[in-house]
Amino acid sequence: METRVYSVKEDWYARITIAVAFIALLLGGVFGVLQVISRTPYWPNLYEYLAGLGIGGGASELYYRGLTAHGVLLAIVLTTFYIVGVSAYLTPRVLGVNIKPQTLNVSLAMMVIGTALAAIAIIFGWANVLYTFYLPLVASPLFYIGAALLILGSWVFAAGVFISYLEWRRANPGVAIPVTFFGIMTTFIVWIMATIPLVFIVLKNHVPASLLGWEADALESRLFFWWFGHALVYFWLLPAITIWYYYVPKALGVPLFSETMAKIAFMLFILASTPVGLHHQLVDPGINPYFKYLQTVLTLIVASPSMLTAFNIIATMERAGRAGGGDGLFGWLFKQPWRDPVFTGLILALITFGSGGITGIINASYQLNNVVHNTAWVVGHFHTTVGTAVVLTFMAYTYLLIRDLYGRNVILRNVSLAVPILWFVGMMIFSISYYTAGLAGSPRRTSIVTYGGSIPPEWVLPMQIAAIGAIIFSLGGLIFLVQFFGSLASGARIPLTQPTLVIMNPHKPGPATILDNIRLIIVAAIILNIIAYSGALIEIYYLRGLSPVPPIHP
Amino acid sequence: MESREAVFEYIWILLIVAVIVGLSASMAYYGFARGLNPTCEAYTLEEARKAGISLEPGVREVGPGIYEVTIDARQFTFIPREVVLKDPNRVTFRVYSLDVIHGLSIVGTSVNIMVLPGYVAEFVWEPPKNAKGEFLVLCTEYCGIGHQLMYAKLVIERSSAQMAGGG
Numbered sequence: 001m002e003t004r005v006y007s008v009k010e011d012w013y014a015r016i017t018i019a020v021a022f023i024a025l026l027l028g029g030v031f032g033v034l035q036v037i038s039r040t041p042y043w044p045n046l047y048e049y050l051a052g053l054g055i056g057g058g059a060s061e062l063y064y065r066g067l068t069a070h071g072v073l074l075a076i077v078l079t080t081f082y083i084v085g086v087s088a089y090l091t092p093r094v095l096g097v098n099i100k101p102q103t104l105n106v107s108l109a110m111m112v113i114g115t116a117l118a119a120i121a122i123i124f125g126w127a128n129v130l131y132t133f134y135l136p137l138v139a140s141p142l143f144y145i146g147a148a149l150l151i152l153g154s155w156v157f158a159a160g161v162f163i164s165y166l167e168w169r170r171a172n173p174g175v176a177i178p179v180t181f182f183g184i185m186t187t188f189i190v191w192i193m194a195t196i197p198l199v200f201i202v203l204k205n206h207v208p209a210s211l212l213g214w215e216a217d218a219l220e221s222r223l224f225f226w227w228f229g230h231a232l233v234y235f236w237l238l239p240a241i242t243i244w245y246y247y248v249p250k251a252l253g254v255p256l257f258s259e260t261m262a263k264i265a266f267m268l269f270i271l272a273s274t275p276v277g278l279h280h281q282l283v284d285p286g287i288n289p290y291f292k293y294l295q296t297v298l299t300l301i302v303a304s305p306s307m308l309t310a311f312n313i314i315a316t317m318e319r320a321g322r323a324g325g326g327d328g329l330f331g332w333l334f335k336q337p338w339r340d341p342v343f344t345g346l347i348l349a350l351i352t353f354g355s356g357g358i359t360g361i362i363n364a365s366y367q368l369n370n371v372v373h374n375t376a377w378v379v380g381h382f383h384t385t386v387g388t389a390v391v392l393t394f395m396a397y398t399y400l401l402i403r404d405l406y407g408r409n410v411i412l413r414n415v416s417l418a419v420p421i422l423w424f425v426g427m428m429i430f431s432i433s434y435y436t437a438g439l440a441g442s443p444r445r446t447s448i449v450t451y452g453g454s455i456p457p458e459w460v461l462p463m464q465i466a467a468i469g470a471i472i473f474s475l476g477g478l479i480f481l482v483q484f485f486g487s488l489a490s491g492a493r494i495p496l497t498q499p500t501l502v503i504m505n506p507h508k509p510g511p512a513t514i515l516d517n518i519r520l521i522i523v524a525a526i527i528l529n530i531i532a533y534s535g536a537l538i539e540i541y542y543l544r545g546l547s548p549v550p551p552i553h554p
Numbered sequence: 555m556e557s558r559e560a561v562f563e564y565i566w567i568l569l570i571v572a573v574i575v576g577l578s579a580s581m582a583y584y585g586f587a588r589g590l591n592p593t594c595e596a597y598t599l600e601e602a603r604k605a606g607i608s609l610e611p612g613v614r615e616v617g618p619g620i621y622e623v624t625i626d627a628r629q630f631t632f633i634p635r636e637v638v639l640k641d642p643n644r645v646t647f648r649v650y651s652l653d654v655i656h657g658l659s660i661v662g663t664s665v666n667i668m669v670l671p672g673y674v675a676e677f678v679w680e681p682p683k684n685a686k687g688e689f690l691v692l693c694t695e696y697c698g699i700g701h702q703l704m705y706a707k708l709v710i711e712r713s714s715a716q717m718a719g720g721g
Contacts, residue, residue, distance in 0.1 A: 060702060064701075137654050137697075218673075284670065285667065307566075307570050308566075315562070366581040366585060367584055370664045374657050375694070441692070447701075548672065549653075
């Protein structure tokens with residue numbers, strides 16, 4: 001079956017949202033560089049110079065303001081905007097169905113306005129609460145309103161995706177869902193399930209605390225935040241995994257090793273990515289160890305689809321490499337298109353994700369969490385996951401989008417390959433050094449690490465090496481951003497056949513199986529959430545009762 | 555060829571299941587059979603008041619080597635700022651906050667907990683026999699723009715008799 005779809009509106013939406021995403025990468029990256037240099041022992045504290053110019057309320061106030069901006073811009077703005085953009089780009093192409101233009105207009109307006117409001121609150125220092133905004137620290141109401149608009153805007157987009165799916169399903173009854181679209185839909189199912197607890201707690205606790213000064217319970221607020229917070233990481237990760245499944249087989253010219261395995265992985269993500277937030281609260285007082293243990297086991301289960309994905313992608317590579325004449329145990333590795341910056345970027349992201357996955361299992365491992373909780377280790381961990389598995393994937397894939405979506409030639413094409421390599425090498429140096437510093441007890445989220453006039457000597461060298469790694473991967477990021485914005489501004493135009501003609505439905509999809517029964521898996525996920533959280537909720541609300549405290553501005 | 559590849563697929567799935575089951579079992583064993591939980595008791599400040607638990611910050615030796623240490627964590631200090639323990643075998647910490655969320659970690663040990671305002675976190679620490687000297691105590695959760703200033707000191711003194719005996 002062949003469908004002709006013109007994706008003009010989707011492409012317009014994707015061009016704007018992806019550009020916003022990379023503006024966020026630029027700004028968030030600048031704060032990142034300032035931070036890592038300033039907190040590194042015996043390196044210049046750049047925030048002190050800035051404070052000396054009369055900006056802000058002192059070096060540490062500026063540091064936490066910048067840290068809030070770094071977290072919000074990179075973990076929320078960059079990811080959300082890129083994800084809706086790439087989903088808008090891919091959906092008509094893989095499904096052959098348009099997204100309702102109203103949903104695109106409304107979601108874009110809400111997301112942009114929300115981001116602007118939150119950005120104002122952060123830039124003026126009215127929201128020095130970091131991106132986790134734990135009560136009783138409160139920010140200006142502007143911050144919560146902005147964040148809420150951003151999230152609700154993404155819900156409107158998600159609604160557009162679901163409507164497209166239903167349209168496609170009506171036109172194609174009994175046909176298996178294309179894997180790429182399965183990934184996009186999984187992303188937004190997880191996102192909706194994740195953000196419900198967040199919206200609930202922000203409306204119940206944060207907004208009244210900020211607007212009216214009402215008291216709120218810290219433990220309750222943290223519980224709902226992390227119910228959202230860990231599912232959030234799968235919202236980041238799922239599109240990256242979708243891109244791996246979409247592009248790697250395409251670059252190699254072979255089918256994915258196992259579509260069934262890919263769908264099972266997505267199913268497991270829907271099932272288990274939300275009921276795992278308590279592993280962020282393993283050392284919180286006031287939650288029974290049995291409930292924490294239950295969610296630890298669920299966390300291990302949600303690690304399994306990542307392991308399936310790694311196998312599936314690497315098996316696809318091996319199959320293509322062997323078909324291309326690579327033999328022996330590792331010969332196939334040399335028959336890969338390593339000169340392609342997109343392919344290399346995706347595979348280096350995948351490899352880094354392996355390291356992030358293993359440290360993630362350590363973080364969630366109950367007793368071991370005591371050793372690493374809130375140390376620099378955690379910073380190393382999430383820079384390998386969201387910071388590389390996700391962001392490097394997005395950057396690498398964008399090389400294609402510059403051509404196919406923006407209709408421009410990539411400028412400085414010869415240095416493209418340097419971007420994934422610098423990012424990967426720098427991030428390995430950074431993360432391994434922060435693991436080392438964290439194991440020696442070096443904390444995260446502090447503007448400096450000097451205590452009582454001295455720095456514990458075992459933190460010094462790893463933190464300095466980490467800063468060098470950070471500069472290396474930032475250099476990769478800088479090259480990418482110059483290429484991205486430079487290509488948009490001055491890259492040679494490629495005549496896109498206007499409007500973009502899309503022909504889809506690749507290798508004939510087979511009949512739908514139990515794996516295409518999305519409704520079943522959503523119901524199962526909701527039941528699992530109820531089982532995983534009811535104990536802790538009963539304990540907090542009824543067995544002990546809340547202990548609210550008044551809000552405090554940082 | 556196809557079936558050979560499928561075998562690897564099944565081996566990999568078995569491996570994943572083995573990892574999940576193995577790790578879960580080991581955590582359950584250490585957590586529930588050996589009492590090694592990464593957690594602590596908590597009660598609300600109100601419950602503490604009703605139960606007559608003193609929240610006066612300070613160190614009390616309630617038996618030989620048995621200590622009770624009560625700490626008030628607040629923006630941006632711990633009270634007391636210095637805790638001295640002589641030959642401790644068993645230390646019960648009660649840490650609470652009246653303002654915002656803090657964390658308490660004793661660098662170089664496995665003590666690492668969150669301190670939530672409105673709650674008293676209580677946990678027992680049995681210091682390793684070779685733990686001796688000065689330890690840095692840090693706030694590990696962002697608690698405001700003076701977060702980096704928040705630390706305290708823990709001093710463990712060992713009498714020579716115990717060092718010789720306990721090893």
